[in-house]
Amino acid sequence: MSLIRPFTGLRPAPRLAAEVIAPPYDVLNTEEARARAQGRPWSFLHISKPEIDLPAGTDPHSAAVYAKGRENFEKMLKANVLGRDPEPCYYVYRLVMGAHRQTGIVAAAAVPDYDSNRIRKHEFTRPDKEDDRVRQIEALNAQTGPVFLTYRRSSAVDAIIDQVTPGTPDVDITADDGVRHTLWVMRDQAQQDAITGLFDAMDCLYIADGHHRSAAASRVAAARKKANPKHTGEESSNYFLAVIFPDNQMQILDYNRVVKDLNGLTREAFLQKIEAAFNVRPESTMVKPGRTGEFGLYLKGQWYRLNIKPERIPANDPVKRLDVSLLQENLISPVLGIADPRRDKRIDFVGGIRGLKELERRVDSGEMACAFALFPTSIADMMAVADAGQVMPPKSTWFEPKLADGLVSHVLD
Known part of the structure; x- marks a missing residue:
């Protein structure tokens, strides 16, 4: 298996992308999400925080919430608000917040490399939060919350990204908080093969944010492998949605x-x-x-x-x-x-x-x-902790800017 691979991303229709993208599910509480989605029927919060469409006081972890998320997801698919790329692609994703800019790759990252610690962790996870993400993935049969990864900067990767970004972006949105989200679809096979090979040559990747999402993806992959006697390792459930940025562009706040x-x-x-x-x-x-x-x-x-x-x-x-x-x-x-x-x-x-x-x-x-x-904790310190196989104290890192939910999702076939 490759460390990362292209995938057929599920994305908003270009004319609706600004209406769809939303903050990550875990940075808003239910009431904040309800207010943010008011009057925005296609906001991805209806999928990532579906309790906003149920009566106030509904338990966010009740079966009805996951079912509502699935219902909202299917509604957006049927209305062609979300559509899937016909061929596997990588996606170049740029975030701009004030004077800060970071550009990375949206990819499917290999669960076995997470399991073997080639994709390295620095936090403990909580079983209840893992359970929530497992249930959300199974309800949608998709991974919609990307895991935020980083790697030691590669000039060769930079060079390929620099070939893509002068082109017209497929999405270019400035969100309510002033952060600009720009996406280019990397369709060129030679560029894709080069990216895959460069990442395969790397010793490891590091989780910056998204430990519960990656742990949940691992659990889903293990369960599906156990249930499938014809398992090959190439199934989409053996990969998880990730956005990968070079370490020299990462921004950690206090x-x-x-x-x-x-x-x-x-x-x-x-x-x-x-x-x-x-x-x-x-x-x-x-x-x-x-x-x-x-x-x-x-x-x-x-x-x-x-x-x-x-x-x-x-x-x-x-x-x-x-x-x-x-x-x-x-x-x-x-x-x-x-x-x-x-x-x-x-x-x-x-x-x-x-x-x-x-x-x-x-x-x-x-x-x-x-x-x-x-x-602020430095990215080098975070990597050193992960390399030592240790975990950081709680609330050690605050990454900005945040990734958008709904910009690209990974459907499990």
Whole structure:
């Protein structure tokens, strides 16, 4: 099997693409999705978040929701809102957000390479979230949420992409959030063969985002293999929908923390305790960390710059050296008493796309007692963790811009 291969993508009719594409299913809650899809009958949210078409309060994981998603999917197929390319293709996908631009390949990635860790992971998955994605894939007989992959940049891959992108795009849309989504269909057989060969020569790919989607695809593939005595390995279920970007174009934003209380400490006692591990300096303006080991702390009305003391940084541990780990192990756990940030309700996480003003707002409102601004995790650090076969702490990476749902889907034959 090839690491990746072309596939017959299911795509919106060009005149309707702007009406169809939607944010990823997991970045909107039900009410946000309901509002976003209001008056937009062809929004992909009717497929990815079908509970919006059922009575308020419907359990998003009920059988009725998956059935409604299938009904909406079939409706869009019958109305020719969605149509399938006649021949297997790769797709070149460019995202532009402000001054940032990244261009990658939409492909079908091999499940066996995921299973063998050639497609490398850096997060734990939750069984309930895997179950949800398995049920969604089985209901639609399609993968509609792409897995976000990255690879170490290849000038040869860049050269082929550069042959495609000067042409007229098949889709060119600026979404409601200002992100521009541009898609070119790569139909040329020689270009396709070259891309397949270049990726086959790579040691590995890395999951940036989409661990539950890839895990669900693996489970579906295993179940179908078991049920099919004539299984060959070439079935479409042995591949999953992916968008693959070079590492030098990836953008990771900060993933910040807010905490409800100071664990019974006064402001003065809290500041004194954290001086054991950090050099603490008050600042007159917001603190956006400029390097690893530096943090911003906001207590109502006052920002502080925290710098971790060098002796607190482990020498050769790719996980413990991460800023999210340094903050957790030297402050959030020992001082604030939050040992398990996955489950403790006293801590919440704020994506850097919301800015430092959001940290101030949540503290000044009285909802939270303190906020921490972090320096973004680097793509090199993420790869190092995956290469070591380890997992990152929760909420370590916030990738922007987000991929669009509905732009290209992978139908399972």
